[in-house]
Amino acid sequence: MQAIHVTRFGGPEVLTVSEIDAPVGDLVVTVTAAGVNYADVSRVAGTYSPAVDLPFVPGTEVAGRTADGRRVVGLTFDGGGFAEQASIPADAAVDLPDGVTDEQALALLVQGLTAWHLLRSSARLRDGESVVVNAAAGGVGSLAVQLAREFGAGRVIAAASTSDKRRLALDLGADVAVDSEPTGYAERVRQANDGQGVDVVLDANGGDAITAGLDALAQFGRLVSYGDAGKRGRPAVDPSVLSRRNLTVAGFWLRPALELGYREPLAELLSLTAQGRLRPVTGSRYPLAEASRAFADLVGRRTTGKVVLVPQKVT
Structure with missing residues (x-):
C-alpha cells in the first residue's frame, strides 16, 4: 500500500x-x-x-x-x-452518524475532545458562568466557543488576534469578541462582561496571556492552560496573588486524558454535529x-x- x-x-x-x-x-x-x-x-x-x-x-x-x-x-x-x-x-x-463528514469527524478528535475536556473536566463549567476562550478561531477554540454555550455558559467571550477571527467566533455563537493582545486584555474582558471579572478563561497562548487571563478572573475563577502557542516565555504565577482572589490555575494535556477512554465524549460531539448544534x-x-x-x-x-x-x- x-x-x-x-x-x-x-x-x-x-x-x-x-x-x-x-x-x-x-x-x-x-x-x-x-x-x-x-x-x-x-x-x-x-x-x-x-x-x-x-x-x-x-x-x-x-x-x-x-x-x-x-x-x-x-x-x-x-x-x-x-x-x-x-x-x-x-x-x-x-x-x-449519517450527515457527519470525514473532515468534521476528524476535527472532533484531538481538537474536539480537547475542548470537551477543557470545559467538562478541567474548568468544570457550571450553568450561567462566564467563559473567555482565547484563540477562539483556532481548531480547539472554535469548538470551545460553541460547546461553552451548549454546556450552559451564561456568557461566552471570544478573544482573537484579528478582526476576521473575531467575526468567525461571533458567527459560531460567541456573545462578544475582544482583541487577545495581553496589554489591556483584562480591561477589555471585564468591559465585555458588564464590568465584572469572568469565571473561566481557556488559554492556549501561554506567557503574558496567562498573567492577563488571571487579571480578568472573578473570585474563585479558573484559568485552564493547554498550550504555549504564543511562545512568550513562562509566566511566574505568584501563589499569594491566587489566594487573594481564590483563583485556580489548571493545566490540561489530552494524551493522558485519552488513556481514560474517549468513546462517550466523542459520541456526544458527533451527535451534536449530526443534529446541527455543533459546527466544526x-x-x-x-x-x-x-x-x-x-x-x-x-x-x-x-x-x-x-x-x-x-x-x-x-x-
Whole structure:
C-alpha cells in the first residue's frame, strides 16, 4: 500500500510516498481521510515528546471504512494514519452518524475532545458562568466557543488576534469578541462582561496571556492552560496573588486524558454535529502525495479549519 514513510527527521521535505506492507491489528480500515495536526509536525521534526522511533508513518487521526462497510473514526495513538490503510484499536473506533463528514469527524478528535475536556473536566463549567476562550478561531477554540454555550455558559467571550477571527467566533455563537493582545486584555474582558471579572478563561497562548487571563478572573475563577502557542516565555504565577482572589490555575494535556477512554465524549460531539448544534470548522483536503504541501501550509498559517490528507486511490 502507499503511505508517507518517514525515514529521517526534518521538515515537510521528508514526507514522501512509499510502498510498504499493509498494517495488521485489531481493526484495519481503508482510510478515507487522515487529520493533520501540529503534533504531527513535531513528530516528523523529531521534537515530539515522547520521542518517535524511525522509520514511522505519521498520522494519529483516521476516518475510514471497515471490511464490512462501516464508517468509523478513531485514533491510532502510535501513528500510521497517513496511508491507504491503518490499524485502529477496536475499542477506540466510533461509528460515524449519517450527515457527519470525514473532515468534521476528524476535527472532533484531538481538537474536539480537547475542548470537551477543557470545559467538562478541567474548568468544570457550571450553568450561567462566564467563559473567555482565547484563540477562539483556532481548531480547539472554535469548538470551545460553541460547546461553552451548549454546556450552559451564561456568557461566552471570544478573544482573537484579528478582526476576521473575531467575526468567525461571533458567527459560531460567541456573545462578544475582544482583541487577545495581553496589554489591556483584562480591561477589555471585564468591559465585555458588564464590568465584572469572568469565571473561566481557556488559554492556549501561554506567557503574558496567562498573567492577563488571571487579571480578568472573578473570585474563585479558573484559568485552564493547554498550550504555549504564543511562545512568550513562562509566566511566574505568584501563589499569594491566587489566594487573594481564590483563583485556580489548571493545566490540561489530552494524551493522558485519552488513556481514560474517549468513546462517550466523542459520541456526544458527533451527535451534536449530526443534529446541527455543533459546527466544526473544516478546511483543506490534500492528496496523500502532497503531504509536504499540507505541512508547509499548516506551519505557514495558510490554512483555516481542519486539514486532512486523502489517499489517492480512495474514492
